[in-house]
Amino acid sequence: xxxxxxxxxxxxxxxxxxxxxxxxxxxxxxxxxxxxxxxxxxxxxxxxxxxxxxxxxxxxxxxxxxxxxxxxxxxxxxxxxxxxxxxxxxxxxxxxxxxxxxxxxxxxxxxxx
Amino acid sequence: xxxxxxxxxxxxxxxxxxxxxxxxxxxxxxxxxxxxxxxxxxxxxxxxxxxxxxxxxxxxxxxxxxxxxxxxxxxxxxxxxxxxxxxxxxxxxxxxxxxxxxxxxxxxxxxxxxxxxx
Numbered sequence: 001x002x003x004x005x006x007x008x009x010x011x012x013x014x015x016x017x018x019x020x021x022x023x024x025x026x027x028x029x030x031x032x033x034x035x036x037x038x039x040x041x042x043x044x045x046x047x048x049x050x051x052x053x054x055x056x057x058x059x060x061x062x063x064x065x066x067x068x069x070x071x072x073x074x075x076x077x078x079x080x081x082x083x084x085x086x087x088x089x090x091x092x093x094x095x096x097x098x099x100x101x102x103x104x105x106x107x108x109x110x111x112x113x
Numbered sequence: 114x115x116x117x118x119x120x121x122x123x124x125x126x127x128x129x130x131x132x133x134x135x136x137x138x139x140x141x142x143x144x145x146x147x148x149x150x151x152x153x154x155x156x157x158x159x160x161x162x163x164x165x166x167x168x169x170x171x172x173x174x175x176x177x178x179x180x181x182x183x184x185x186x187x188x189x190x191x192x193x194x195x196x197x198x199x200x201x202x203x204x205x206x207x208x209x210x211x212x213x214x215x216x217x218x219x220x221x222x223x224x225x226x227x228x229x230x231x
Contacts, residue, residue: 009153034219043117043203043222044156090155099144099163100171101220103155 002027002093006104013111019063019078021107023091026072032094033074034101035065039087047089050074061085086111115139117223119204125229126194134189134226136204143209145187146171146220147179149200156203162187194230202226 007022025031032051036044048059055067065076074091088108092101117138126132136145143164148156148171158171162181176198178190187206191198205220 004155036222041225043224044205045222046219049219100146100158100161101156103157105153105155 002031002102004091004093004102004104006089006091006107008107009105010108010110013081013109015083015111015113016080019076019081019085019109021076021089021091021109023065023074023076023104024072025074025091025093027093033065033067034092034094035059035063035074035076036090036092037061037087038090038106044090047076081109081111083111083113085109117204117206117221119202119223119226121226122224123227125231126191127231128195130194131190131192132194132228133191134202134204134228136187136189136206136223137185138204138206138221139185140206140208140221141184142206142221143184144207144220145181146205147177147187147189148203148205149173149198150203150225151200159189159202194228196230198228199230200228202228 003026005024034049035047037047038044048057050057050067058064063078088106090106091104120135146161147159150156157173160179162168165184168179180188203225204223207218207220
């Protein structure tokens with residue numbers, strides 16, 4: 001069975017600091033991995049996705065993630081945090097022929113001045 | 114394009130009442146999904162549909178029913194609401210990948226319905 005673990009339910013950074021949100025997955029088949037962002041009182045929006053074409057994936061709003069098979073990780077990073085990045089972030093793995101998504105519990109990112 | 118829309122946005126029910134949540138998408142997507150989001154648990158799949166007239170159970174289907182009579186609509190029903198069904202419900206849709214060139218399609222999410230069962 002596939003699963004996703006997001007380390008740290010809350011992460012707080014200063015504006016301009018590096019953002020690192022951790023995601024580890026388990027999968028018996030090559031995974032399809034996604035990062036979604038949820039702003040307050042909104043639905044989920046896709047940040048980026050890994051589909052085996054490249055291990056370093058660039059997404060919207062300056063975010064990127066690196067797929068590391070040996071570590072079964074897909075951590076999300078952004079070099080310099082902005083106040084507008086404050087949101088909840090979800091990592092997900094495609095399951096069942098990637099027709100279904102298994103989500104992690106989410107990480108709430110706070111950005112302070 | 115409106116994308117994925119959900120009605121209502123908010124609802125308060127009493128235990129034992131019934132209701133239907135409506136999800137509509139105008140992107141001609143084949144696949145549609147219903148999730149519930151609870152604090153600290155991420156999103157969990159309730160039911161999904163791979164096409165008009167078909168439905169399947171997800172991770173947490175008990176207490177819910179669904180119907181997909183039209184391709185663009187996916188209904189989620191609660192026959193007898195319970196306080197444990199207090200949650201935020203999200204609908205999502207995605208198209209069917211037609212080959213390697215199309216990559217892996219992501220799911221598009223609606224804005225959510227906040228349901229409280231007293």
